[in-house]
Amino acid sequence: MKFARQIFISYAHLDNQPLSADQMGWVSLFHSTLQTLLSQRLGAPADIWRDDKLHGNDDFSDEILDQLAGTAVFVSILTPRYLKSDWCKKEIRSFCQRAEADNSLVVDNKARVIKVLKLPVEAGDALPPVLGRLLGYDFYEIDDEHVPHELDPAYGDKPRQAFLRKTNKLAWDLAAQLTELQRRPQVAENAANDPGPGPRPTVYLAECSRDRREARDAIASELACCGFTVLPDERLPDDEDDYLATVGRLLERCALSVHLVGSGYGRVPDGDRQQSVVVLQNELAAAHSRQHGLRRVIWLPAGVASPQPAQQAFIDALQTDAALQFGADLVSGDLETVKSAVHAALKPPEPAPPPPAPADGARVHLVCDAADRKAVVPLIKLLRARGLEVSLPAFVGDAAQVRETNRQLALDCDAILLYYGAGDEAWKFHQQNDLRKLLGSARERPLKANLTLLAAPPSDDKAVLQALADPDLLDGLERIDDTTLSPLLAALGAKEPT
Template sequence: MLATGKPVLIFHLDLVPFSIMNDIFISYAHLDDKPLTEGQKGWITKLHRILEVRLGQLLGEEPQIWRDPKLSGNDVFDQSIAGEFKKARVMVSVMTPRYVKSDWCVRELSGFIDAAEEGGALELDDKSRVFKVVKTPITADEVPDKLRDFFDGSLGFKFYDYDADTGRVVEFDDVFGKEAEQNYYARIFDLAHELSDLLKRLRTGESSEAAYQVASAGKTVYLATTTSDSESERDKLKRELVERGYAILPTSSLPIDVDAIEERARDEMAKSDLVLHIVGQRYGLVPEGSEESIPVIQARLSAQLDKERSVPRVLWFPHGTNTEDKRQAEYIESIRQDRELNQRAEIIADELDVVRNTVLELLTEEKKSTEPESLAPTGATDASAKNSVYFIYDATDEELVESLEDHLFDQGLEVMVPEFEGGEEHIT
């Protein structure tokens, strides 16, 4: 029973065969799908279409995405909606001021969460089956109590930014210009990558242990949470690393209590192969019981852990070292002065490309140092290993590959391609 006295609809998701389940249920307020201009598609409609295409490309098959295109804000929450809950592996909740004021939107989300928790399957490892998409900013006071834990505990995907000159919200939509449109597509691709990863696990019915083994097969990066002025840089770097197969921690928002923050951050850093901090122009939120901001706490912990075990650390200043925030200026100065604390850290005040390449080099070097020599191909030399490229592609794409093959050959690389003509014994 909800605090309002209205019944919660509970569904036993574990009783629904996976073969008839939808992959995604999109929960949204219909007011947020109204076009801003004549002839334009609604924001939710575009999200649905683009996500369907991109997710299909990542999964290798079309995903089953359900949303209700008919209900208005006054329609009752009936069994036509309830039935779809039973068939959803994942919910994508599009958060806006209207969403949190809508009784039936809140009931959709809380009903899905309650049903998943009752079945013991709200999370797979650290991955929640509910994805928070924030279209328009919401203050903490606007969030209903029954959704507070979900709202505070999920990092989510923000589809907006703030204008540097006016401080006003700029939603990621083509009506706000080319940059906003590009950010819109980039963020949907981020969302699609994480949905793809979770859906692959859910579709195959992997156990938690099996999923962990898959995740731990690659490298893990602790990408420390940062201040609002540097979130876009964090998102871009995260996108680059995820697309290369690296796992990223933390996967959800850090607690608000300093002791809980330190325990969680220390534990996750200990599991990571590299720790990266983004030092912005703002000092950041100071949690309960602390005099340090959350970014500073994380940096201090990683420096302490660095004394216990040698793990690459990177401190990135995407906006340089100038700041009008007095506390942040003092913190930046402490980084410069305390060489003992940061003696093994890579300190970079440069563009994203430089940071990305540095991170990849550090991760690759560590991987090479831990791999046994027996893994190298017999008879292969360093030169041949670095200067050979083997293409794998379908025969129908042969013409498309030719220009790239020629370019690589011109760069001094040995290019090897499959042979599609002849009998089976001649096909590579």
Template sequence: MGYVPNYKNDIFVSYAHVDDVPVPFVQTGWVTTLIGCIKTRLAQRLGRSDAYTLWMDYELAKHVKLTPQIMDALQQTAIMIVVLSPGYLASDWCQREKATFMQLIKAHDSRVFIIERDMIEAEDCPAEFQDLIPFRFWVREREGKPPRILGDPIPDKEDRAYYSGVDEITYELANALRALKKKAHTGTDDEGHQREHLPMVYLAEVTDDLEQDRLGIKTYLNQFGIDVLPNTCYSQDPAQFRQCVGRDLEKCAAFVQLLSAYAGKKPPDLPQGYVHLQFELAQSGGKPIFQWRSPLLDSSAIADANHRALVFEAPTVRAEGIEDFKRTIKEYVLARSVPEKLKPLDAFVFVNMETADRPLADSVCEVLRRHGIGYSLPLITGDPAEIRHDLEENLIDSNGIIIIYGSSTAAWVRRQLMACRKILSMRERPLRAFAVFEGPPEQKVQVDCLLPTLQFLNFRKGLDDALLERELRPLIGKLVKEGA
């Protein structure tokens, strides 16, 4: 049973057999290893290992034509993953799969994801794929040197770029599967509508050596609900490139650009190059500009005088750690979006906690604040009667209740739940959201108490901003949706 209704297979993998031949002393091929990582991570994102179906033909070398079995798999597939490489382009077999699936897309709401195993020049990319942004599993580490294929022959556990690529494609696959599933149930596709209402950032196209850093920023911002443009590949024709950049910049709250020692391509009819053109358009459009360079970059390594001036003299360029740069962008965009969300929201949450768990409560309250949701913490000191009265008022008047279970005891949490049970019957309206937030330490006594609509949020192993934002989003969605 697939994840997306009306499809037998959720995902079909199309690849060239030559790309999956293992080198001596390695048991599995590059494609099989990568798809194995993707299957595991996607199952984690969707919640179960059997949540979706993936079809991959391990006998490609034996086929000379599209068999009925493969035709059936193609025709009943929601998403096709193409492992694009020189081998794929040279394979008649892969071209037939591609042509068949692209015909099916016209009749069904199927989608294509491109994994670029090796560098493919723009003019060699199939016309059907030229508007799609590929997930690159190669990096050019030095100008003039051949690109390094990530995870070849086997992935190193310390290879951040490889696993960041796995995270990025599974994040997008999960979103696409959810959107297709929702459309099958409701007949409407909310993806475009949601994109219009999320804060957006223009993340400039970069030189090859910065592609993985760009991917890391995109993934980080997506975790906070910040959408990133461009979401398609631009034509490299200077006039069309300029038009596409201008169109996407208009939709964005900020312009973000990563800079290195390399100025990038400069075609004859674009002497300043694509890197500088994007910056110039952002300036002329009056966009807030956030640019980054490594603090370790040496100015003498930049041969191009104009590029050196941009990287080292522009006041908008920050020489700092990439993680600090990510947080700066996130905080700017989310802070900018809060006033727009405050107007239509009528949501107030009571965050109940003991004194020792104040840091956990503060972390939760910060996420609520960023989404324009009000909150209240309990009185800790004072007259017992006043503390009890304040507790009852919060339980009656709040739209949502979150009970923090960190260093406190299971007995304390149970008492709060029993108090909620008594008071909730007195409310005029039901709670929109009701949760127990389980924070560190990891080992704790089970509460063993369940009330209607109560959910448990497991953060026992620790938490960070991205994890909090992602896992609290469904609960916040209930508060926002029912309060609109």
């Protein structure tokens, strides 16, 4: 797509008045900083236009209309004054109407309108509907007294650094969008002639509490720079039911979800559950991991705590509840550590090395908890004495590669034996659930047995299973010998011990 101009900045002139006579106005500083950063990211001077005239009662000028007609991306700096300015509202409505007329307001799921929030505002019906769906870029922070402050270098070094980080994030996003808009016809032509390897995976970067937003922005910027699509890319609903449905649809598009857990509880959608978006998204992502194999990364920095009882309860549960952690790498290091974990999870898994050929053609995959590795040694020796090959799960390494290795081991065996020892009931449930889904996959080797072996230590849950005596259950709580394993050995036609 061809445009005469790359960026149009729409703003209220009142918002560009400096706080003191020796300072640059906020909009001028924003324009200048964005100009430099965007030019560096594009590798060529960025073409950014804003009207620096004071309009008074002037008519909506032809010059403005001409600039809007040939603009690729419209950047609106929203403030209370902006919403009261008829001139500003004419600018954004005119741009959206023209873009909608040729079906180009949203291109490749990216709106050509950027919402910069200099101060928190509720636009309501004052602006085109597309603005309400956008996440926007918050150029303000709220202090301990709940008073918003612009990210303005005039307030000190910390706001200055935050201003630069936020402008840098916007510059990266704009560079990617402008590049795609310029390449779009060529990309479509190339895709028709050569589909290529396909796009990079999409990442769900979960909404977080205020104390993790800076880290979220950093991760989002890095992923965008590497060519990954990051969701959500629009504002999520405030209604709980709508929120759950929307997040569920977004997760279906993603190969990875990333959850940043901090001391804040996060916003609470309006609904019966009254749970924060942090809790709700983790729950939905865990369910998608169980059902569809969604990979996950959870960042829970070491020592994080919350003064809010609900958030502290979630932090405590997240460290102990296997259901909340399901499918996730729980990362406790710094921001660079979690970035590394995210990139590792996005690497395509390397093919698992083929298991060694069994001596007598029968192979048992022994599924156990990592804490049982020493306890299963006598069992492995017993099975090997009967001419059987035995494989154990992979426990250490890159999460995606470990998952793929274990999947391949389970598919390439003749029998699966779930060793129910150190693992608890939740562990057993998740293992059986994963195996059940896996066994629905195509197999080159028919599965001859799928059994669970009760092993020490005893527990109430194991006692119940012992009493039920299901046919696929082997009772090894007192001892594990040929008699205990006879159903497995018979199914595999194992030889007599030598």
